[in-house]
Amino acid sequence: MKILSCKQQREADAYTISHESILSINLMEKAASLITDAICRRWDKARRMIVFAGAGNNGGDALAVARMLFLKHYPVEVVFFNVTGKISEECLTNIRRLKECGFANFTEVSSQFDPPKLTRNDIVIDGLFGAGLNKPLSGGFAAVVQYINASQSTVVSIDTPSGLMGEDNTYNVRQNIIQADLTLTIQLPKLSFLFAENEEYVGEWEVLDIGTSQEFMKNVTTPYYITEEAKVRSLIRPYKKFAHKGMRGHGLLIAGSYGMGGAAVMAAQACMRSGIGRLTVHTPICNHNLVQTLVPQATVEDDLHERFFAEPTDLDNYQAIAIGPGLGQEEITAKTTIEQLDSCYVPTVLDADALNNLSVYRNFLNRVPKQAILTPHVKELERLVGRCSNSYERLSKAKELSSYLQCYIVLKGAWTTIITPEGNCYFNPTGNPGMATGGSGDVLTGILLALLAQGYPQEAACRLGVYVHGLAGDIARERQGVISMNAADIIEALPEAWKKLTETK
Numbered sequence: 001m002k003i004l005s006c007k008q009q010r011e012a013d014a015y016t017i018s019h020e021s022i023l024s025i026n027l028m029e030k031a032a033s034l035i036t037d038a039i040c041r042r043w044d045k046a047r048r049m050i051v052f053a054g055a056g057n058n059g060g061d062a063l064a065v066a067r068m069l070f071l072k073h074y075p076v077e078v079v080f081f082n083v084t085g086k087i088s089e090e091c092l093t094n095i096r097r098l099k100e101c102g103f104a105n106f107t108e109v110s111s112q113f114d115p116p117k118l119t120r121n122d123i124v125i126d127g128l129f130g131a132g133l134n135k136p137l138s139g140g141f142a143a144v145v146q147y148i149n150a151s152q153s154t155v156v157s158i159d160t161p162s163g164l165m166g167e168d169n170t171y172n173v174r175q176n177i178i179q180a181d182l183t184l185t186i187q188l189p190k191l192s193f194l195f196a197e198n199e200e201y202v203g204e205w206e207v208l209d210i211g212t213s214q215e216f217m218k219n220v221t222t223p224y225y226i227t228e229e230a231k232v233r234s235l236i237r238p239y240k241k242f243a244h245k246g247m248r249g250h251g252l253l254i255a256g257s258y259g260m261g262g263a264a265v266m267a268a269q270a271c272m273r274s275g276i277g278r279l280t281v282h283t284p285i286c287n288h289n290l291v292q293t294l295v296p297q298a299t300v301e302d303d304l305h306e307r308f309f310a311e312p313t314d315l316d317n318y319q320a321i322a323i324g325p326g327l328g329q330e331e332i333t334a335k336t337t338i339e340q341l342d343s344c345y346v347p348t349v350l351d352a353d354a355l356n357n358l359s360v361y362r363n364f365l366n367r368v369p370k371q372a373i374l375t376p377h378v379k380e381l382e383r384l385v386g387r388c389s390n391s392y393e394r395l396s397k398a399k400e401l402s403s404y405l406q407c408y409i410v411l412k413g414a415w416t417t418i419i420t421p422e423g424n425c426y427f428n429p430t431g432n433p434g435m436a437t438g439g440s441g442d443v444l445t446g447i448l449l450a451l452l453a454q455g456y457p458q459e460a461a462c463r464l465g466v467y468v469h470g471l472a473g474d475i476a477r478e479r480q481g482v483i484s485m486n487a488a489d490i491i492e493a494l495p496e497a498w499k500k501l502t503e504t505k
């Protein structure tokens with residue numbers, strides 16, 4: 001699914017209107033009817049609906065929703081803000097239609113505003129500004145937003161919380177953005193909905209399909225996508241009847257140090273559950289028995305050192321390499337990691353301490369092999385690119401790093417983002433907060449190693465691996481609950497996740 005900028009969303013509406021022989025007012029009617037349905041599904045007529053409408057088309061939506069709720073006998077009040085006297089045509093039509101229904105509970109505000117008392121029982125419908133917002137809210141509108149936010153009412157935003165920009169909110173004034181409980185967004189989510197710091201504005205969100213021109217959607221270009229299950233399924237390659245383990249690749253996992261053998265175990269277990277032919281784990285001597293016992297399917301290659309990764313190993317026999325889980329940050333390990341990079345001629349994953357070690361020796365960044373996959377969480381990325389003040393800036397810096405190194409970056413968290421060297425960003429929809437616990441990332445590294453060893457190209461491996469990792473997390477949540485689930489449960493859920501993605505529906 002593509003994610004468009006607000007400008008593109010407005011172009012999409014205009015294109016749909018001119019090419020699909022639908023009038024603008026009827027497209028708005030469609031949006032309003034879907035919004036009304038979504039509201040009626042959630043709240044009954046005991047709740048008073050207070051509609052705040054602006055003078056643009058977002059206000060037009062809100063006024064049409066007010067009419068539909070009124071005709072369904074909901075108690076409705078409308079506050080319409082006409083500050084400049086400039087009202088969109090569709091908004092005007094909807095004022096007229098509302099009044100023609102006999103609706104009288106209508107307050108028009110042009111300057112002084114005596115706000116209605118908002119109670120816990122009220123539903124505020126926010127139709128002040130949508131995709132047309134062009135600067136942070138200030139003055140009277142800021143006061144209205146702050147008034148709504150200070151109330152106990154439930155807030156439903158139409159298309160977007162008023163005041164929130166669709167992409168970059170670096171220079172926004174945060175207290176002047178509506179804090180919605182629910183956002184009913186038209187056609188597609190906005191990029192800013194996928195950023196952690198905007199959760200308090202967007203609340204829960206639902207996408208309403210108003211039938212935007214398919215042709216426009218097909219041709220419009222954007223670097224931002226949400227990965228869909230159908231896409232992921234199409235990436236999976238079936239095994240041939242005469243498959244043998246040599247065809248499914250031999251991977252090398254360089255992981256573990258004294259006290260962190262578990263990371264090597266979890267990555268290896270996940271790898272062995274993701275279709276790899278053969279796996280070798282290179283780990284310090286102290287972890288030998290642990291890995292042999294807990295992952296008997298894998299071969300163990302001992303490092304020369306008792307406790308740390310201290311000696312680069314021969315990579316000639318492998319189709320893919322993963323370095324990092326639980327490696328530690330001893331100086332000798334950092335130097336060895338960098339030295340090892342020089343012989344990584346096959347697809348490579350760099351995770352956790354491999355990245356932390358690189359961030360200590362940033363002048364060696366250019367030794368990262370081209371096309372490598374880097375899997376940082378937010379902190380690990382910032383150690384590489386510097387502190388970021390928000391998610392948009394972090395994404396921009398990750399894109400710069402990916403382009404500079406010509407590598408793939410998997411920026412982990414909710415909506416894990418896969419950034420390609422060409423600058424495309426794929427947001428992953430699976431996964432849940434139960435995965436925010438030690439070891440979950442090691443599991444992902446194991447999955448990615450398995451996919452690369454089997455010959456999946458980097459981009460496919462990232463999109464497929466991250467999706468299945470999150471899906472296994474979702475299955476683990478079903479089984480164990482969000483509090484108790486841990487990385488071991490994600491590994492245990494991998495067979496079912498893979499089955500789900502390969503079974504015909």
Ligand SMILES: NC(=O)C1=CN([C@@H]2O[C@H](COP(=O)(O)OP(=O)(O)OC[C@H]3O[C@@H](n4cnc5c(N)ncnc54)[C@H](O)[C@@H]3O)[C@@H](O)[C@H]2O)[C@@H](O)CC1
Nearest residue numbers: 013024028031056057058129130131132133134135136159
């Ligand atoms: N037929 C259509 O065009 C459809 C439009 N739709 C709705 O239309 C919305 C977009 O409508 P518009 O393009 O009219 O934009 P908005 O309704 O978001 O805002 C438009 C007006 O706000 C002013 N404005 C922007 N930022 C401001 C600020 N900080 N302070 C004060 N005024 C400010 C602009 O100058 C403009 O006049 C979407 O978000 C969606 O809700 C949907 O109903 C789908 C159909």
Ligand SMILES: Nc1ncnc2c1ncn2[C@@H]1O[C@H](COP(=O)(O)OP(=O)(O)O)[C@@H](O)[C@H]1O
Nearest residue numbers: 377413414431432433435436438439440441442
């Ligand atoms: N709130 C969340 N929603 C979805 N996925 C999450 C969430 N929190 C964490 N995850 C996933 O869990 C994994 C955690 O990895 P990481 O931070 O490297 O943990 P560790 O280093 O402990 O293994 C990542 O793949 C991340 O995307």
Ligand SMILES: [K+]
Nearest residue numbers: 129158160162
């Ligand atoms: K809005």
